[in-house]
Amino acid sequence: MRTLHLGLRVADPDRAVAFYTAVGYQVVGRVPETPSGQLTMLKLPDDDVVSVELVFDPTEAGRHWGTGLSHFVIQVESMEATITDLRAKGIEVAEPESPDGSADFLTTWITDPDGNRIELVQWPTDHPAEITAADWS
Template identity: 70%
Template sequence: MRTLHLGLRVADPERALAFYTAVGYEVVGHVPESPSGQLTMLKLPDDEFVTLELVYDPTATVAVGAGGLSHFVIQVPSMTTTVAALRGRGLEVADPTSPDDSADFLTSWVTDADGNRIELVQWPPRHAVGLSGADWARQV
């Protein structure tokens, strides 16, 4: 099994699409009508497949931003370059910090208009693409 993508409920599809394309996502396709609402499929340039689905349903009774999502994470090759680019596109991005006080493992945060938080991560050199058991091996 594997995770295919994250479906994110949004209040305003145009506003959400403007934000996520400013972050760097590309539109792969649209589903104008589905049981869940209108769907917009997105991926980042380095992703092979869709990783984010914007879900808009004006008739939904579930509050947007209140569904229990804590955050999702985007890996970036250079925190400095990414933060500068996002700020250049008018997005508010938190100043990067390092979870281990190093210069090459950095995180930062950006929040969309619906309150969904995105963590940006620059892994240290030679780190695996994602988290694995090796990240917790020292805790055992």
């Protein structure tokens, strides 16, 4: 088994797509009518597969769903360049911190228009792209 993608309920699909494309996601495709509502599939430029699905149910328009999501994580190559780019696009970004006190392992946070928290991570240069069991051995 493996995780395919994360589905996020959104209140305004145009606003959500504008936010996620400003972050760097690309729209892969749309499914206009499903039992769950309208779906927009997104991926990051370096990914081959969809990682986020935006879900908008027009019959629930105006209803605030809140978020049961704690957060999800996006790996970035350069924290400094990413923060500069996002701030230039009007996205509020918290000041980065280093979980281990190093200069090359950095994390920061942004929040989408529906209140979903997104952690941005710059791994140390020698760290694999993913978190694996090796991180706890």
